[in-house]
Amino acid sequence: MPLDPVVATYLDHAASTPMRPEAVEAMVPFLAVHHGNPSGSHAAARHARRAIDDARDAVAALVGCRPGEVVFTSGGTEADVTALTGAAALRPGPVAVSSIEHAAVLDTARGLAAQGGAVVELPVDARGQVDLDALPADAAVVSVGLANNEVGTIHRLEAVAARCPDAVLHTDAVQAAAWLDLPALAAPAHLVALSAHKLGGPKGVGALVVRDGTAVAALLTGGGQERGRRSGTQNVAGIVAFGVAARLAVEERAAKADRVTGLRDRLAVGLRAAIADVVETVVGPGGDRAHVLPGHLHLCLPGTAADEVLFLLDQEGIAATAASSCASGATSPSHVLAALGVSDEVARGSLRLTLGWSTTDADVDRALDVIPLVVAKAVA
Amino acid sequence: MRVLVAMSGGVDSSVAAARLVEAGHEVVGATLKLWGGASDTGCCSVADVDDARRVADHLGIDHHTFAYADEFETGVVGPYVAAHAAGATPNPCMACNREVKFGALLGRAERLGFDAVATGHHARVVTGADGVRRVGRGADGAKDQSYVLAGLDHDRLGRVRFPVGSSTKAAVRAEAAALGLGTAAKPDSQDVCFITRTDGRTRFLGRRLALTPGVVVDASGAAVGSVPAVEAVTIGQRRGLGLPGGTEPRYVVAADPGTATVVVGTEADLRTAGQPVTAVGWAAAGSTLDADLVWQVSAHGTPRVGRLIGDEVRWASPERRVAPGQALVAYEGDVVVAWATAAPWPNRSGPDDLVTSSAAPHHPDLRRSVGRRIASESTPDGSAGPV
Numbered sequence: 001m002p003l004d005p006v007v008a009t010y011l012d013h014a015a016s017t018p019m020r021p022e023a024v025e026a027m028v029p030f031l032a033v034h035h036g037n038p039s040g041s042h043a044a045a046r047h048a049r050r051a052i053d054d055a056r057d058a059v060a061a062l063v064g065c066r067p068g069e070v071v072f073t074s075g076g077t078e079a080d081v082t083a084l085t086g087a088a089a090l091r092p093g094p095v096a097v098s099s100i101e102h103a104a105v106l107d108t109a110r111g112l113a114a115q116g117g118a119v120v121e122l123p124v125d126a127r128g129q130v131d132l133d134a135l136p137a138d139a140a141v142v143s144v145g146l147a148n149n150e151v152g153t154i155h156r157l158e159a160v161a162a163r164c165p166d167a168v169l170h171t172d173a174v175q176a177a178a179w180l181d182l183p184a185l186a187a188p189a190h191l192v193a194l195s196a197h198k199l200g201g202p203k204g205v206g207a208l209v210v211r212d213g214t215a216v217a218a219l220l221t222g223g224g225q226e227r228g229r230r231s232g233t234q235n236v237a238g239i240v241a242f243g244v245a246a247r248l249a250v251e252e253r254a255a256k257a258d259r260v261t262g263l264r265d266r267l268a269v270g271l272r273a274a275i276a277d278v279v280e281t282v283v284g285p286g287g288d289r290a291h292v293l294p295g296h297l298h299l300c301l302p303g304t305a306a307d308e309v310l311f312l313l314d315q316e317g318i319a320a321t322a323a324s325s326c327a328s329g330a331t332s333p334s335h336v337l338a339a340l341g342v343s344d345e346v347a348r349g350s351l352r353l354t355l356g357w358s359t360t361d362a363d364v365d366r367a368l369d370v371i372p373l374v375v376a377k378a379v380a
Numbered sequence: 381m382r383v384l385v386a387m388s389g390g391v392d393s394s395v396a397a398a399r400l401v402e403a404g405h406e407v408v409g410a411t412l413k414l415w416g417g418a419s420d421t422g423c424c425s426v427a428d429v430d431d432a433r434r435v436a437d438h439l440g441i442d443h444h445t446f447a448y449a450d451e452f453e454t455g456v457v458g459p460y461v462a463a464h465a466a467g468a469t470p471n472p473c474m475a476c477n478r479e480v481k482f483g484a485l486l487g488r489a490e491r492l493g494f495d496a497v498a499t500g501h502h503a504r505v506v507t508g509a510d511g512v513r514r515v516g517r518g519a520d521g522a523k524d525q526s527y528v529l530a531g532l533d534h535d536r537l538g539r540v541r542f543p544v545g546s547s548t549k550a551a552v553r554a555e556a557a558a559l560g561l562g563t564a565a566k567p568d569s570q571d572v573c574f575i576t577r578t579d580g581r582t583r584f585l586g587r588r589l590a591l592t593p594g595v596v597v598d599a600s601g602a603a604v605g606s607v608p609a610v611e612a613v614t615i616g617q618r619r620g621l622g623l624p625g626g627t628e629p630r631y632v633v634a635a636d637p638g639t640a641t642v643v644v645g646t647e648a649d650l651r652t653a654g655q656p657v658t659a660v661g662w663a664a665a666g667s668t669l670d671a672d673l674v675w676q677v678s679a680h681g682t683p684r685v686g687r688l689i690g691d692e693v694r695w696a697s698p699e700r701r702v703a704p705g706q707a708l709v710a711y712e713g714d715v716v717v718a719w720a721t722a723a724p725w726p727n728r729s730g731p732d733d734l735v736t737s738s739a740a741p742h743h744p745d746l747r748r749s750v751g752r753r754i755a756s757e758s759t760p761d762g763s764a765g766p767v
Contacts, residue, residue, distance in 0.1 A: 305488070307444070307446050307488075308488055308491055308492060311492055314442075348450075377491060378491060380491060
C-alpha cells in the first residue's frame, strides 16, 4: 500500500522521501499546541528551545560533530549558499567546485564568478571523482558533494582535503545523509549541508554544520538566532521532526542500506536484462555499484526522450524523474551527465529511479513489469 | 477520443482545452518549453507554464511540460538565423508549426497513445468534396491563422483539432471569463517569440552572426545611405536606411549580405510582374491548379491574384516583391490550396541588373541555383520548405 495514493509506485526518493510517521507524530504538537518562540525566556519559549536543542543533538550525532556546530536552515539550498558565499566572503582566493555539484552550489559559484571572483569548475572522471590536478593549490574554498543527486556517485573527500589543506572544504551531504556513515566520510569537510526531507523529515528545514574554528559570514542577518550564524525564528516543528528523522537514520542506517541495496540491485539487473541497449550510468558492464548510493539507479535509454518515458510511467502510476528539472517542470539538459562524458544523444533518454526506506519488493516487481513495456512504447 | 492539447498559457488554448473537456474527450494538457532565453512576447516563460497549469487544474485535466528546446533550435531558430545570413526574411512561426507543434509534438502524441493534437489556433480543418482535408480560415478574420498553418497536409490534418477556429476572439474571451479561467483577459501574444522587443532582431542576430554593415545605393548605383546589418534588412523596408528626407518614398528592393549592398528604389521599382518561388506544395497531393488563385504573402496581408507557372507566381498585375524566405499561400475561397516560399531574384547584387515591373524575364538557370542555395541553408536537415 503506497503512502501517497496518487502514486502507486514511488521511485523518486532522491527528490523527496516520505516522512517517517514518527517524525510526523513528533512535529504535530509543535504546530497544534506548543507555540513558543525559542528565543524568549518564559516557559513556552524554553519548551521550544529544549525541543530544538534535542534535535540539534540528533543531527550532530548523524554528522559526528558537536551540537554547537549545527546551524539550522530552511533547507539544503540555504545551507549550500551560506557555505559558499559565507566562506568566500571571508577569504581571498579562488573558489573551486566540482562540475557535478548540485545547482545550489554550482549556480552560487557562478554568481561569485559573475561578481569578479576566481572560480574553477573541476572536471570529474567517469565515476564522478574530481580531477585533483585541476585543484588550484591556493584555493580558498572548495566544494565537493559527498554524493551526487542525479547519478548517486559517492565522492572521496580525504584526497581533496589533502590536496589543499589550507582551503575551507564544503560538502553537500544532502543525498548522502540517509545512507552513508557521515562521521567517517564527511570528516574532512569543514562545512556540511543537510536537508531534512531527503531522510524522512519535512520539507523546508535543513542544516549547515560549521565546524569550530571555521568562520562563515551569515547569509541572513537580524535577530541573531543560531548564534548569529542564521537569523530568523527557527522552524520549531520542522526542526523537531528533522531531529527524529536524523535519529532514525543513525539507528537504521546499516540495515536500511543493506536492504535497499538488494532491492536496487535486483531492479538494475532485471532492467538491464529486459531492455536492449540500456546503459546503467556510472556503472560498468560488470555491475560494480560500490561507488553508488544504495537507493540510486540511473539509466540512459537510447532512442527515447525522457519526457515521453516519464509521461508513460506517470500514466502507469510510477513516479520517477529524468534527474533534473527546471522551474517550469520541463526536463533540461543535465550538466552532470555532460560532465561525466555522457553524449547528449544518450542523455536525452535518461531515467533516474531512486529507492528509499518505504520501497518494497512489490514496488520493484511492478517496476520490472512496467518499465520495459513503457520503454518499448517510447522507442516505437 | 484521447486528445493532447498544446496549452501556451494563453486564452485561446485555454478555451480549446475547455471545449474538448466539455465535449467529453479524454484530455491532457501540455506546455512546450521551446526557449530558455528571455522573452517578453508571451511565450514559454515560467509564468506562462504556470498559467497553463492553473487552467488545467481548473478544468481537472493533467498537465505536463515538454522540453522542445533542442527541436526549436534545430528546426526554427537555427534556420531563421541561417536564412537571415543569406539575406532572406524567414517566417519562424511557420517553421515552428511545421517542425515542432505539428512535427515533433504530433509524433510524440502518437507514441503516447493520443488520437489527436489540439491547439488554440484560429483556423479550421475543411474536408473538400474530393475527400481531402485542407486548412481553412478561422471564423474571426482579424485573428485568422490559416496562413501560418499552410503546409499541413491531409494526413496531419486528420490528427489535428482547432477547437476555437469556429469562434471569434471576443467569443473565446467571453467563454474563458464565464468559465472563470485565469487567462481570460491575458493579452494576445505577438511578434517572434524568441526575440524580445527590448532586444530586437538586429541585436539577436548579432549574437549569432558576424553582421555585415552595408551601403545603400539607388538604381543608378549611387550611395545614398548605410545600414549596420544587411542581414536584418527586408525587401519593402522604408525605415532605418540612413536616407535623407525630402524625396519620394524609397523602398528596399534588394539586399545582399554577400556584397554588403542594399538597393533602394521607388514604389514602382518594388513592383514586379512575377515572384520566383521555391518549395511549392499543394493541399491535394499531385494536383496542380493551372488557374488564377488568391495569394496572401503575409499573415493578414491584402490578397493578390496570381497564377503559379513553374517556379514563379505570375501576378495578374504588378505587385510588390516578397522578401525571400516569406511564405506565399494560395486560397480558394477560405481554404488553403497551395503554398510556396519566396525565392530571391537571380540578380540581387547590383542596380544594373535590377528587375523592375518592366524588366526583362528572369534568367532561369541562375535563379534556380540561388533558390537551391537558400533552401538548403534555411533547412539544414534537408526537408526543404513546407511539408
